[in-house]
Amino acid sequence: MPSVIPADSVGLVTPQxxxxxxxxxxxxxxVLEHYDLVIETYGTLNADASNAVLICHxxxxxxxxxxxxxxxxxxxxxxxxxxxxxxxxxxxxxxxVALNNLGGCHGSTGPxxxxxxxxxxxxxxxxxxxxKDWVNSQVRLADHLGIQRWAAIVxxxxxxxxxxxxxxxxxxxxxxxxVIASAPKLxxxxxxxxxxxxxxxxxxxxxxxxxYYEQEVVPKTGLALARMxxxxxYLSDDGMREKFGREMRAGxxxxxxxxxxxVESYLQYQGERFSTAFDANTYLLMTKALxxxxxxxxxxxxxxxxLSHASCRFLVVAFTTDWRFSPERSREIVDALVAAGKQVSxxxxxxxxxxxxxxxxxxxxxxxxxxxxxRVARDVGIGKxxxxxxxxxxxx
Amino acid sequence: MPSVIPADSVGLVTPQxxxxxxxxxxxxxxVLEHYDLVIETYGTLNADASNAVLICHxxxxxxxxxxxxxxxxxxxxxxxxxxxxxxxxxxxxxxxVALNNLGGCHGSTGPxxxxxxxxxxxxxxxxxxxxKDWVNSQVRLADHLGIQRWAAIVxxxxxxxxxxxxxxxxxxxxxxxxVIASAPKLxxxxxxxxxxxxxxxxxxxxxxxxxYYEQEVVPKTGLALARMxxxxxYLSDDGMREKFGREMRAGxxxxxxxxxxxVESYLQYQGERFSTAFDANTYLLMTKALxxxxxxxxxxxxxxxxLSHASCRFLVVAFTTDWRFSPERSREIVDALVAAGKQVSxxxxxxxxxxxxxxxxxxxxxxxxxxxxxRVARDVGIGKxxxxxxxxxxxx
Numbered sequence: 001m002p003s004v005i006p007a008d009s010v011g012l013v014t015p016q017x018x019x020x021x022x023x024x025x026x027x028x029x030x031v032l033e034h035y036d037l038v039i040e041t042y043g044t045l046n047a048d049a050s051n052a053v054l055i056c057h058x059x060x061x062x063x064x065x066x067x068x069x070x071x072x073x074x075x076x077x078x079x080x081x082x083x084x085x086x087x088x089x090x091x092x093x094x095x096x097v098a099l100n101n102l103g104g105c106h107g108s109t110g111p112x113x114x115x116x117x118x119x120x121x122x123x124x125x126x127x128x129x130x131x132k133d134w135v136n137s138q139v140r141l142a143d144h145l146g147i148q149r150w151a152a153i154v155x156x157x158x159x160x161x162x163x164x165x166x167x168x169x170x171x172x173x174x175x176x177x178x179v180i181a182s183a184p185k186l187x188x189x190x191x192x193x194x195x196x197x198x199x200x201x202x203x204x205x206x207x208x209x210x211x212y213y214e215q216e217v218v219p220k221t222g223l224a225l226a227r228m229x230x231x232x233x234y235l236s237d238d239g240m241r242e243k244f245g246r247e248m249r250a251g252x253x254x255x256x257x258x259x260x261x262x263v264e265s266y267l268q269y270q271g272e273r274f275s276t277a278f279d280a281n282t283y284l285l286m287t288k289a290l291x292x293x294x295x296x297x298x299x300x301x302x303x304x305x306x307l308s309h310a311s312c313r314f315l316v317v318a319f320t321t322d323w324r325f326s327p328e329r330s331r332e333i334v335d336a337l338v339a340a341g342k343q344v345s346x347x348x349x350x351x352x353x354x355x356x357x358x359x360x361x362x363x364x365x366x367x368x369x370x371x372x373x374x375r376v377a378r379d380v381g382i383g384k385x386x387x388x389x390x391x392x393x394x395x396x
Numbered sequence: 397m398p399s400v401i402p403a404d405s406v407g408l409v410t411p412q413x414x415x416x417x418x419x420x421x422x423x424x425x426x427v428l429e430h431y432d433l434v435i436e437t438y439g440t441l442n443a444d445a446s447n448a449v450l451i452c453h454x455x456x457x458x459x460x461x462x463x464x465x466x467x468x469x470x471x472x473x474x475x476x477x478x479x480x481x482x483x484x485x486x487x488x489x490x491x492x493v494a495l496n497n498l499g500g501c502h503g504s505t506g507p508x509x510x511x512x513x514x515x516x517x518x519x520x521x522x523x524x525x526x527x528k529d530w531v532n533s534q535v536r537l538a539d540h541l542g543i544q545r546w547a548a549i550v551x552x553x554x555x556x557x558x559x560x561x562x563x564x565x566x567x568x569x570x571x572x573x574x575v576i577a578s579a580p581k582l583x584x585x586x587x588x589x590x591x592x593x594x595x596x597x598x599x600x601x602x603x604x605x606x607x608y609y610e611q612e613v614v615p616k617t618g619l620a621l622a623r624m625x626x627x628x629x630y631l632s633d634d635g636m637r638e639k640f641g642r643e644m645r646a647g648x649x650x651x652x653x654x655x656x657x658x659v660e661s662y663l664q665y666q667g668e669r670f671s672t673a674f675d676a677n678t679y680l681l682m683t684k685a686l687x688x689x690x691x692x693x694x695x696x697x698x699x700x701x702x703l704s705h706a707s708c709r710f711l712v713v714a715f716t717t718d719w720r721f722s723p724e725r726s727r728e729i730v731d732a733l734v735a736a737g738k739q740v741s742x743x744x745x746x747x748x749x750x751x752x753x754x755x756x757x758x759x760x761x762x763x764x765x766x767x768x769x770x771r772v773a774r775d776v777g778i779g780k781x782x783x784x785x786x787x788x789x790x791x792x
Contacts, residue, residue, distance in 0.1 A: 028651035128651045188636035188659040192628045195660040196621060198653065199667070203617045205601055221599045228592045229625060232585060240584035246690070253688055255424035255524045257594065257680060260687065263584040264591040271595070284653060291656065292649055294642070323719075 005068065008084045009076060010042040010091050013067035017107060020140055024102075027292075030127040033116070037141055038063050038107030039099040042083060043091035045145070050380045052147040053089055054138065055079065055098040056155030056162035059230070059286045060278060062106035065098035066091075081361035088369035089154065093382050097145065102137050103129045103285040111281035112213070123281055124210025131158075131293045135165045142173065151380045152176040152373065156358035157325065158286070161293045164333065167310035168295055174312040176376045178369075181322055181358035183329035184303050184336070185294040190324065193233055194287040197226035201280050210281050219280045224271030226283060231270050236321035236354030303336040310337075313379075314344040315372045317365070319357035345372065404480045405472060406438040406463035406487050413503060416536055420498075423688075426523040429512070433537055434459050434503030435495045438479060439487035441541070446776045448543040449485055450534065451475065451494040452551030452558035455626070455682045456674055458502035461494035462487075477757035484765035485550065489778050493541065498533050499525045499681040507677030508609070519677055520606025527554075527689045531561045538569065547776045548572040548769065552754035553721065554682070557689045560729065563706035564691055570708040572772045574765075577718055577754035579725035580699055580732070581690040586720065589629055590683040593622035597676050606677050615676045620667030622679060627666050632717035632750030699732040706733075709775075710740040711768045713761070715753035741768065 005011050017036050024032045040063045045052060055065050057078075066083035068076050083089045083096055100108040103126060111126040118125075142150065153163040153174050160182025167177040186194075201207060204222030208215050235243075244263040259265040299305040314337055318330035327348050337344040349365045351357035357365070377383055401407050413432050420428045436459045441448060451461050453474075462479035464472050478484045479492055496504040499522060507522040514521075538546065549559040549570050556578025563573040582590070597603060600618030604611050631639075640659040655661040695701040710733055714726035723744050733740040745761045747753035753761070 124653075128653075185642065187633055188640040188642065188657070189628060189631075189633045191642070191657050192624075192636065192659050192663055195655070195663055196624045196628070199624065199664070200596065200621055202653070203621070225592065225596055225599070225621065228588075228595065232588045232592070235585070237583055237585045240588065244584040246581065246584065246587070255688075257520075257524075257598070257684070259591070261584070261587050263588050267588055267591055268595070288653070292651075 003071075008086050009080065010067035010084050012071075013040050013042065013064075013069065013077075015040050015063055015069075015107065018141065018144055020137075020144075022140065024133070024137060024140070026127050026133045027130045028128045032102070032109065032127070035102060035109035035137070036107070036113075037099050037102070037109075037137065039097055039141065040064060040066075040077075041098075042066055042096040043094050045095040045147070046382065049147050050149070050151060051093060051095050051377075051382050052142075052145070052150050053094045053096045054142070054150050054153045055083070055089075055096060056134075056138075056153065056159035057098070057101065058155070058157035058159045059290065060274070060283075061159065062104060063098045063100040063108075064106070066096070079359065081359070082366065082369060088366050088373055090370075090373065090377075093377055094151065094373070097141070097147075099138065099141060101129070101134045103282060103289070105279035105282040110279070111210070111285065112279050121213045123213060126281065126285065128288050128292075129285060130289055131161050131165045132169065134162055134289070135169055138162070138166070139170060139173070149173050149175060151382075152178055152376045154178040154180070155182070156180040157182055157355065158290055158293075161290075165293075165295055167312050167314070168306050171309055171311040175380055176315070176372075177310070177312050178315045178317070178372065179330075179333060180317040181319055181325055181330075181355055182333070183325040184296065184332050186291055187329075191291050193229060194291055196229050197287055198284055200225035200229070201284060207280065210284075212280065218275070220275040223275040223278065223280050223283060224268075227274040227278075228267045228271040231267060233324045234355045236323065236352060238321055239352045239354050239356075242352055303332070304339045307336050307342060308340040310340070310342055314342060316344060316346045317358070317368070318346075318348050319351040319353065319355070320348060321352055322355045322357060324355040401464065404482050405476065406480050408467075409436050409438065409460075409463035409465065409473075411436050411459055411465075411503065414537065414540055416533075416540075418536065420529070420533060420536070422523050422529045423526045424524045428498070428505065428523070431498060431505035431533070432503070432509075433495050433498070433505075433533065435493055435537065436460060436462075436473070437494075438462055438492040439490050441491040441543070442778065445543050446545070446547060447489060447491050447773075447778050448538075448541070448546050449490045449492045450538070450546050450549045451479070451485075451492060452530075452534075452549065452555035453494070453497065454551070454553035454555045455686065456670070456679075457555065458500060459494045459496040459504075460502070462492070475755065477755070478762065478765060484762050484769055486766075486769065486773075489773055490547065490769070493537070493543075495534065495537060497525070497530045499678060499685070501675035501678040506675070507606070507681065508675050517609045519609060522677065522681065524684050524688075525681060526685055527557050527561045528565065530558055530685070531565055534558070534562070535566060535569070545569050545571060547778075548574055548772045550574040550576070551578070552576040553578055553751065554686055554689075557686075561689075561691055563708050563710070564702050567705055567707040570706075571776055572711070572768075573706070573708050574711045574713070574768065575726075575729060576713040577715055577721055577726075577751055578729070579721040580692065580728050582687055583725075587687050589625060590687055592625050593683055594680055596621035596625070597680060603676065606680075608676065614671070616671040619671040619674065619676050619679060620664075623670040623674075624663045624667040627663060629720045630751045632719065632748060634717055635748045635750050635752075638748055699728070700735045703732050703738060704736040706736070706738055710738060712740060712742045713754070713764070714742075714744050715747040715749065715751070716744060717748055718751045718753060720751040
């Protein structure tokens with residue numbers, strides 16, 4: 001609810017839907033004959049289309065990464081802290097594109113969309129999509145927008161996996177890849193947590209094998225549980241201690257099964273809110289995309305060999321208390337990049353916020369993020385000079 | 397299914413049910429007028445009752461800690477690796493008592509028992525029981541067995557909390573307290589995982605507000621989910637990697653929602669098995685006992701002050717990859733004991749098995765456990781000599 005749009009905001013933004021008619025062959029063997037992608041863009045594409053930055057979203061993200069949709073919005077886009085005039089991804093110089101991925105539930109073609117073959121929502125019949133599929137769809141998007149080469153592709157968590165996959169599959173179309181709080185593939189523990197989430201959703205009696213739309217119900221309980229489990233893995237033990245400690249809601253124990261501790265009601269609230277805002281089939285698809293991500297698999301399980309195809313420069317960022325994708329996992333990427341002879345900068349940022357840290361604008365994180373993007377700007381020939389020129393022009 | 401009982405087993409054992417008629421006042425304010433405790437004992441109580449060891453169980457444990465109930469048993473009791481002739485807790489010299497705690501579902505009075513007031517199962521009306529309540533009930537048990545002072549009280553996880561609480565509440569009745577893979581209280585993250593488990597159970601449509609017995613159903617789905625979440629927290633990330641890696645069931649991805657990875661089907665199996673073997677109301681009670689455990693709360697939140705009441709000696713053991721109750725949490729106990737001027741030995745055991753390590757007989761763990769119990773034996777005056785005498789007698 002900004003009474004005034006902040007000066008460092010991209011301001012009011014409007015999503016656009018782009019329709020694609022060229023069939024897209026998916027990793028699972030199925031083909032999407034046509035599909036929509038919903039995007040938002042911030043800033044202005046320059047004449048030689050050299051200043052474009054692609055933002056890839058994480059599990060529950062979407063195209064609304066920055067700014068406001070209306071003056072009534074309670075909150076700006078999900079990465080507003082990093083995208084805007086003068087921010088790390090400076091929209092005074094970069095043209096920023098954020099999209100909702102295929103399979104999403106925010107306007108791009110996904111399980112909630114109408115299947116042209118049946119005239120009913122796809123539901124569970126929507127094909128399983130992978131990070132590679134997303135990258136292929138994003139290539140079409142780039143073509144549509146007239147972007148031959150991204151100045152940078154940026155993503156956190158599952159978004160970072162897309163940035164990594166781009167660098168391997170389309171090396172000539174990426175100048176810089178920013179892989180934040182990510183991993184080269186999921187661990188058994190990661191997969192296990194995803195499986196608990198999937199079980200919670202699919203065993204909810206309101207799930208109806210994914211055909212809940214027809215029943216006009218939502219598997220709220222399952223989705224809430226999935227989110228609660230997820231949420232615990234996004235926060236660090238330390239961060240939770242700082243945020244909640246063992247504070248009790250009523251000051252003292254009441255010896256019943258109502259929530260006693262702040263952390264319990266917080267989690268319940270988060271689960272409840274998510275369960276009415278997100279689509280269960282999409283959640284299943286996103287967790288599968290995570291599980292199946294394994295860029296080394298196409299290269300004899302050799303990550304070095306996979307990354308040897310890349311020609312961009314890399315920034316890899318990890319956060320000290322992130323235990324979902326720990327710094328160790330980021331270092332696996334860095335080690336493979338170094339072994340493949342690639343240029344990589346690595347930063348391990350001190351933070352108490354666990355995996356969520358990638359969304360939180362801590363000073364050191366934003367400084368290094370901004371400094372790297374400054375380098376990207378220089379690299380693609382859109383240095384300070386151009387920006388100052390533009391600012392002078394704006395001031396007239 | 398032992399065709400022959402192993403030589404180092406306590407052999408065939410039979411549980412006994414002990415009925416208590418003296419009302420037990422609980423922390424929640426309610427009173428249990430009478431109740432049963434189911435126990436097993438191994439070894440022989442000596443003449444001055446100085447060789448008794450109490451085994452306290454963890455969340456889903458019970459009285460069957462060692463030996464076999466019949467020659468058809470597939471597996472021995474849950475801590476058979478540590479209890480038996482010549483084992484860490486050597487039944488040639490110690491008299492070992494293991495019980496099922498109040499609120500349990502293995503024979504002691506709990507939610508599945510008949511409430512004498514209603515002639516129906518207690519179900520959700522069974523009072524919330526705390527670690528302090530359990531200790532009080534175990535004191536009655538000691539009195540019944542003629543044990544004035546335990547040579548040792550031993551427990552892992554929630555069991556370790558009971559061993560710790562005993563040392564504070566009944567210092568004169570404990571010679572040694574062995575607190576293994578435990579914590580002085582739960583962290584916000586621990587509570588959060590418990591709350592997910594509780595939500596999974598209580599939101600299962602088959603839960604019927606805890607009155608599922610009358611409906612002749614079981615909230616299997618919720619209980620299975622609760623167990624799956626729990627199970628992930630019992631294993632370490634490393635341990636899961638070692639055990640499952642990213643091995644796929646079918647060798648390659650099948651792009652559907654069936655379990656793809658070994659870890660998924662393993663978890664599903666564990667959840668499924670547990671859901672038919674354990675009572676949901678008991679699971680809720682046990683997680684609440686964990687949440688509410690906080691011995692410092694009675695002493696101005698000062699653990700040092702709480703532990704200054706203890707007069708026993710302590711062994712505290714933690715496992716390197718345990719992230720449910722990490723070594724850091726054990727060191728909090730050790731630091732408070734040292735600050736309180738108590739005698740404490742601390743061991744941090746290298747293990748890949750996470751929290752589960754306390755149940756797994758790794759050589760170093762069993763050696764130090766046995767060595768400490770040897771010291772207990774000397775301390776209470778039942779040294780080697782007595783054991784050798786006995787062995788000679790047995791050999792005759």
